[in-house]
Amino acid sequence: MFGEHFYHETIKRSVSVFGTLFNNISVKRASGEKIKVPLAYGPRSRWIARLQSTLDPYEKAIAITLPRMGFELTSIQYDASRKLTKKKRLRKANASNPLQMQYQYAPAPYNLGFTLSVMVKNTDDGLQIIEQIMPYFTPDYTVTINTVPDMGDKRDIPIILDSMSQEDTYEGDLTTRQVLTYTLDFTMKNYIYGPVTSSEIIRTVKARTYIEPGTGEITTQDTDGKVMEQTITPIPGDADPDETFTYNENVDFFETPTVTYSDDKSSDPK
DSSP states (O other): OTTOOOOOOHHHHHHHHHHHTTTTOEEEOTTSOEEEOOEEESOHHHHHHHHHSOOOTTSOOOOOOSSEEEEEEEEEEEOGGGOOOTTOEEEEEOSSOTTEEEEEEOOEEEEEEEEEEEEESSHHHHHHHHHTTGGGOSSEEEEEEEEEGGGTEEEEEEEEEEEEEEEEOOOSOTTSOOOEEEEEEEEEEEEEOOOOEEEEOOOOEEEEEEEOOTTSOOOSSSEEOEEEEEEEEEESTTOOTTSOOEEEEEEEEEOOSEEOOOTTSTTSOO
16 A cells, blocks of 8 residues: 555645635725735744844844735644545546556545734734635635646535634834734645556456346356356447447357356356
């Protein structure tokens, strides 16, 4: 099971999709000036520490401007309520080799936890930003993600707004900058995929039927009865899965009253 390398960038793609939702938010001043709120990936504690640090007047350091938003992936948790059957497989023709099929077993459901932090200097900026986010989450907002590009599997992934809180770090010190922080917690119900495996396309299917007289129970391998073999092949024989094709069905009946079957079918009637 382990040892086969694969990497579909599912989690990386999920982080990118989440951040894209909030990269076009702005605030508007009373003067009419419109300011786009910058967004960056990183923990809130890093931004708070930078805001509260004292700048050295002899260094060319630049203070962080507000408002600002930051987000981070905070948790990955298995969701048993969305578990799919293990035998389900996704299939797709191999683009580089039309004689092969690519398949992938059903993905594992995982909930990805995200935290979005909104840092502002005054309440009005914070409320402007929050009101541009909250109406879209009722409580979820669904996005379509191309989860595994090689398989062409696109899924509608809900992102749920779980909670929102506000914190004021200002304590009245004249040397401390006032920072109002709004924290929004989200859950993305995504899936994590396993490796993609290739196999040859099945072009001939044979089905054999043994008809047992009397009770209908097979008691020995040597029993009176009839054998029917049904063979199905595509027309044309080299048809690709994505092409339009028909099929040929051939049925043979064997009248031999006594039939012996082997486990590997090497001695089965032809």
